Amino acid sequence: MNTGSANGPTGNERMLKIVCPNCGERHYTEFRYAGDATKSRPRHGSADLRAWHDHVFLFDNPKGAHREYWQHVLGCRQWLVLERDTATNTTGRSWLASEAAPP
Amino acid sequence: MTRRPHRVAEGGRIARDRPLSFTLEGRTFSGFAGDTLASALLANGLTLIGRSFKYHRPRGFVAAGCEEPNGLVTLGETGRTTPNIAATMTELHDGLCARRQNGGPSVDFDLMAINSWLAPLLGAGFYYKTFMGPRRGSWMFYEPFIRRAAGLGRAVHERDPDRYETRYEFADVLVIGAGAAGLAAASAAGRSGARVLLVEQDSLLGGQLLSRHLKDRCETWRGAAVAAVAACPNIRVLPRTTAFGLYDGNMVGLLTRYAPGQPQSARGEAREVVTTLCAKSIVFATGAIERPLVFGDNDRPGVMLASAAQTYLNRYAVSLGQRIVVATNNDSAWSSAAELARSGAAVTIVDQRAEVAAPLLELARQGGIAVELASVVTRAFGRRRVKGARLAALAGGAERTIDCDLLCMSGGWSCTVHLTSHTGIKPTYRAAIDSFVPGALAAGHFGAGAVMGSFGLAQGILEGNFAGAQAARHAGFALGAPEPDPDHVQVLPDEPYNLEIARGAAGKMRGKAFVDFQSDVTTDDVTNAQQEGFESVEHLKRYTTLGMGTDQGKTSNINAIGLISTLRGQAIAAAGTTTFRPPFTPVSIGALVGRNIGHHFRPIRRSPLHDWHASNGAAFIEAGPWLRAWYYRWAGDTVASAYIKEMHAVRSAVGISDISTLGKIDVQGPDAAEFLNRVYVNGFAKLPIGKARYGVMLNDDATVLDDGTTARFSETRYFLTTTTAQAGEVMSHLEFLHQTAWPELQVQFLSVTDEWAGMSVAGPKARAVLALAMPDHDFSDATLPHMGCRELIYEGGALRVLRLSFSGELAFELYVPADRGTGLWELLLTRGAELGIRPYGLEALASLRIEKGHVAGLELDHRNTLDDLGLGRMAGRDKVYVGRELRERSELKDPQRWSLVGIEGLEPDARLRGGAILFANADPIHGHGRGYITSVTWSTVLGRFIALGLYQGGLAHQNEEIICAFPLKNEIVRARIVSPVFIDEQGERMRV
Structure with missing residues (x-):
């Protein structure tokens, strides 16, 4: 959550906005959803x-914290991994899919 | 219809100097600015506003606000016709034109009122139980007649000439509702410096305060509060605006209706606007809604909520009765009764409670109001207008009837918990006020006043102040917000609100006692539902349709839940409520859609050659987002005749076609070859520079994603084309694989679809045309062989030539920067004229490929595998590519899968049709068949209809006769399964 200032909103006010690591906080309609990012793709x-x-057909559908792939199609076109709470729609950290998850 | 003017000589919030004229079913009435349609009709003495949904019983207004269940009208004419509008929420304007609904031939004389005599037959579930036979599907036959007999207003088919908008907005603090609590909250939040938005569905601010007498001291407070809000520069007020839905992300849907009666559309302004608002914090000050009492024939015109009668009297100066009975179980109706008595009417209060507080009795004594305690009204008399009320003492004894011309009822107040419940927070039941109150509010959400169950005025203002300050603090505005002047608040009355749950009269009722007026649901229906096992409130709702009308049960919800709880012998808290969903009040679809209609429904993409096509006789067709040249007038006036001539031009001489819409992706990088080799099923690692190759890529699940050609222009540069339809999908696919799976590969992608104009010159004379057009370049077979590609210079810019053929003829694809497309196109046509070059459109383009058996979008539907499409041999046996592993699934190797075949019509004049269902000769013509036709054309070469299709078992059935059935037109055509390559199987024509 890199945009929450001392006075600014945190938590649920940020829902439906997604922080793109390149472009900053943007409305979710600029992004395209592409599913579960918790699984690792078998080696080519x-x-x-x-x-x-299992990779292609089996998915968990967790209620709560989840990691998902989103692409900033109307921005930098980068694929992101986004933390989202599926029950509340609260979005959390995001990072480029091509890079390692932050600690 | 007898009419009596009911307008009081003075008072009210109407502008008597601004008379307005309006019509109801063509008859002219008058009212004043400040009236609603409902108040103006009542002032004119009209009490019959509609016929009920099912029984066609005469109905009048029950309420004065958005909860009105009966008073729905159709407004406007022709394209502006809007059905099912609550007259109580419709501001009067000059020339307003309204019609009542659900009466045939008229509401005043309604033949369907026979239903009210049949009522004993028409209980809940009647239609479903009765109209079941004689056979399966019979309901489909009966339903339209039943729907016509029931129902509300009708929509029209004409286009609405008015304009609607959608927009986004942001606020620090959103205050929903501008009653006393909301006004206080907005002021408190505003003092902190926060950007405050105050929305109010009414045209005036004040909520229930607007129903108080103008000389009431509350009016002084209201005036000061409204002035304070208006004076604060960081508070924006949106009247006539309903917050209709609360969504995730503190997003609120707002519907603003613009001031009525102005020719907005003539000035280019919107009639309604939907705003998607994101607020940092929200104050809910949505108030409460009074609910009816349930007694026999409680739906007669003239039976009304006590607060509504007070509103009509004090706000609209409409006196609705001279002999008034007020039936209640709570304190609030006593002040309504006192207001009504002050108008000079003779008022009797019938309170089910045996004891009430002394101040209430004193209030009644001062107003000359007769009081009947421990008594209930069991029945209303009168048909088109209430004439009397039957009173029963709860202790027993003889019932008696008293005459009245207005029967007011108040069963208590239900907190308006709708919005707070929209995100899934269940409201909780509070027995002391017999109402649900909001459940635990989310962080950043605050409530104040009646919605929280705090019905006292001073309490509401204090809560509003507190909530406003809290909301501002949550939004990051900690400073300011001084406490309100306590003296100022203390001058206001804080009437106590006591209530006894209204359940007493059930055993003594006669007549139909309505729980839900709009859906015509009675106590008997609820009882039947319970006896038949529909006990949960959600089942009760669906079985009886209770609460499913346009009013969404705003007045009926609690009464219904109370009744079912009593029947089940359980607590209301255990029964719970039905689920509240947006919208709070109806929202017109036009407002939700805004400007995204007609050509603005979605963006249209046009080729850089579009203008040439348009001025040279092209007819256009939508192909995905593109508008493409379909056929040209030179070849015929209809597509059916034109495309055949265009095909013939290509096969016999030469044609030129616009292929700019193909997806084009520039792929560059040291690892580009490796990357392409992984995504295509066939090998790209060894594609030489100066060559192009046809490739197919799969999804991970082994279905075909797309096909296209990729040309290699240097060691590290590739030019990849996709089908028009899949361009975006393929781009995302490549980016996904690169960024998520193989970030180590050094390769970049750029969509260059719009940068290049593309055209295909095809036909035996194609090379001759190029030679004439660009004599400096060499297009010979030696320099540019089949599947060769070259980068040339045209007019000082780039020209890419790919020798590829989709049509099966000798063909060249030419790409130039988009702004040079028209120039090159015209050059080719001019220089090629002597060779007979002709433009051909999408229909001919798509038909030429059918003769060659090339698959395209209609076959590539993400369900078919390589083998289904006859492309299995393209995949290298030892090659690794995306989708390879799941291709090995046994299900995909089933020889009975539907796979690609050619189909040849056997009846010379009978046309084959796309989508026709295929059957084997011996099959009964029934069901889903063994396959279907994907693409059809008339073959100029073969002189008959040919098609591509998918057929169970595919080419194993080659040469078998089949049947093509097209049930929509009752057509059955004989055909034969053949190879999908209809002409030039060896591909000799394109290699010359």
Whole structure:
């Protein structure tokens, strides 16, 4: 949550806005949702059919904290990983999908 | 209809110097500025406002605000016609034109009133139980007739000429409701310096204060509070604005109706605006709604909420009765009764409580009001107008009837918890006031006044002050907000509000006792539902339609829940409420859609050659977001004749077609080759510079995502094309794979679709046309062989030539920067004229490829695999590519999968149709068949209709006869399964 100032809103006021690591806080309609980011894709060329099957078809649908892929299609076009609470729509940290998750 | 003027000589908040004229079903009436349609009609003595939904019983106004269940009218004419508008919320304006609803031939003389004699048959669930036979689906036959007999107003098909807008707005503090609590909250928040938005659905600020007598000392406070809000520069007030929904992210939907009677659209202004507002904090000051009592025939015109009668009298100067009975179970109706008595009417209070507070009795004595304690009204008399009330003492004994011309009722007040419940927070029941109050409010949400169950005026103001200051602090404005002057508040009355839950009269009732007026639900219906097992309030609602009208049960909710709880012998708190959902009051679809209508529904993309097409006889067709040249007038006046001539031009000489809409992606980087090799099923690692290759990419689940050609112009530069429809999808797909899966690859993508104009020159004479047009360049087969590509210079700029063929003829794709497209296009047409070059449109383009069996968007529907489309051999056996592993699933290897076939019509004159269902010859023509036709064309080469389609088992059935059924037109055509490549199977024509 890199935009919450001492006086400014934090928590639920930020919902439906997404912080793009490149472009800053933007309205969610600039983004495109692309699903679960908690799973790791099997290595390219992996012949493990079961692993691919699970990756492509099996998803948890957690109520609460979740990590999702979003693309800033109407901005820098970067794919992000976003923390979002699926029960309250509260959004949290985000980082570029091409980079490691922050600690 | 007897009419009697009911306007009081003086008083009220109407402008008597501004008379207005309006019509109801063509008859002219008059009123004043400041009236609502309801108050003006009542002032004119009109009491019958409509017929009820199901029984067609005569109905009058019950309320004076947004909760009105009966008084719905259709406003406006032709395209401006708006049905189901509450007359109580409609500000009067000159020339307003209204019609009552649900009466045939008229509301005053309604033939369907027969339903009220059939009422014993028409209980909850009647229609569903009765209209079941004689066979399955019969309900579909009966339903339109039943819906016509029931129902409300009708929408029209004409276009609405008015303008609607949507917009976004932001505020630090949003205050919803400008009653006493809301005004206090807005002022308190405003003093902190926060940007405050105060919204009020009414045209005036003050809420219930507006229903007090003008000489009441509360009016002084209201005036000062409204002035304070107006004087504060950081408070914005939006009257006529309903906060209709609360959503995640502190987002609130606001509907603003602009002042009536002005020709807004003539000035280009909107009639209604939907604002999506994001606020840092929100104060709910939405007040409370009085609810009816449930007794026999409590729906007769002239039976009205006590607060509504007070509002009509004090705000609109309309006196509705001379002999008034006020039936109640709580204190608030006593002050309403006192106000009514002051107008000179003879008033009787019937209170179910055996004891009431001494000040109330004193109030009644001063007003000359007769008091009947421990008594209830069990029935109303009169048909089109109430004439009397049956009184029963709860202790028993003889009932008696007293005459009256207005029967007021007050069953207590229900807190307006709708908005606070929209995000899923369940309201909680508070027995002391027999009402639900908001559940635990979210952080940043505050409540004040009646909505929180605090019905006293001074209490509401104190709470408003507190909530406003809290809300400002939450929004980051900690300073300011001095406490209000306590003396100022203490001069205001803080009437106590006591109530005894109204359940007493159930056993003594006669006649139909309505719980929900708008949906025509009676106590009997609720009882039946309970007996049939529909006990939960959610089931009760769906079975009886209780609370499902346009008023969403604002007056009926608590009474219904109370009744079902009594029947079940459980506490109301255990029964709970039904779910409150947006919108709070109806929102017109026009306002939600705003300007996104007609051509503005979505953006239209046009090719850089669009203007040439338009001025050279092209007919256009929408293809995804694009407007594309469909066919040209040179070839015919209808598409059916034109595309065949255009195809013939290409096959026999040469044609030129606009392909600028293809998705184009510039792929660059040292790892570009490796990247493309991973996403395409076929090999791209060894694609030589100066060559192009057709490629197919898959989704992870092994369905085909897209196809296209990619040309290599240097070691690190590729020019990738996609189908028109999938351009955005493919771009995102490539970016996703690169950024999430393979960030180590050094490659970049840029969409250059709009940067390049593209055109395809196709036909046996294509090379000759290029040679004539650009004699300096060499387009020979040796320099530019099949699947070759070159970067040339045209007029000092780039020209990319790819020798590719979609049509199967010798063909060249030419790409130049978008602004040079028209120049090149015209050059080719001019120089090629002697060779007979002709432009051809999308229909011919799409048909030429069918003859060649090339798949396109209609076949690439994200359900088909490589093998389904006959492209399985493209994938290298040992090559690794996206989607390879899941291609190995056994389900996808089933030989009975629907796969690509060619289809040839066997009846020369019978046309094949896209979407036709395919059956084997021996099959009964029923059900989903064994496949369907995806694309159809007339083949100029073969002289018959041909098609591509998907068929169970695919080409294993080659040469079998099948049946193409098109049930929409009752057509059955014989056909044969053939190879999908109809002409030039070896591809010799394009290699010359």
